[in-house]
Amino acid sequence: MSRLYQGRLHGGAGIMTPDQFEILRDEFLVREARILDWKRDEYSPDEDRLQNFREVAEFSGRQMSEVALIWLLKHIQSISLAVQSKKYAWTWETEGGEGLKQRIADARNYLLLLAACLEEETVKAETEIKKESD
Secondary structure, three states: OOHHHHHHHHHOOOOOOHHHHHHHHHHHHHHHHHHHHHHHHHHOOOOOOOHHHHHHHHHHOOOHHHHHHHHHHHHHHHHHHHHHHOOOOOOOEEOOEEOHHHHHHHHHHHHHHHHHHHHHHHHHHHHHHHHHHO
16 A cells, blocks of 8 residues: 555545645656656667657657657556546556556656757757857
């Protein structure tokens, strides 16, 4: 039983207390880091953390950030369907695959990857502008 669930049993007021929120936040931060590290080896085995985004962007004629956004939206759509249908397991893993917690963690990781793409694109654009002005 998770510490958050134990808190609900003992708090029982039907509200998310600050302590319960901190426990949930910490649970997600730890899992997100593990998931990001695990999937990094699967999707970007080299030094380039954005390798997949870079390659798909080249194949599709899009910016890396656009690819990251599309992949993020795929996760958001999956979460949306689960919440709207009320057919989800509030767990990290299920017998059939990922629970809703993992889908949310994946979406949050894609937000970070989107930020990394935007950072790289911004630095590249600023460098090109500087070269043109020199």
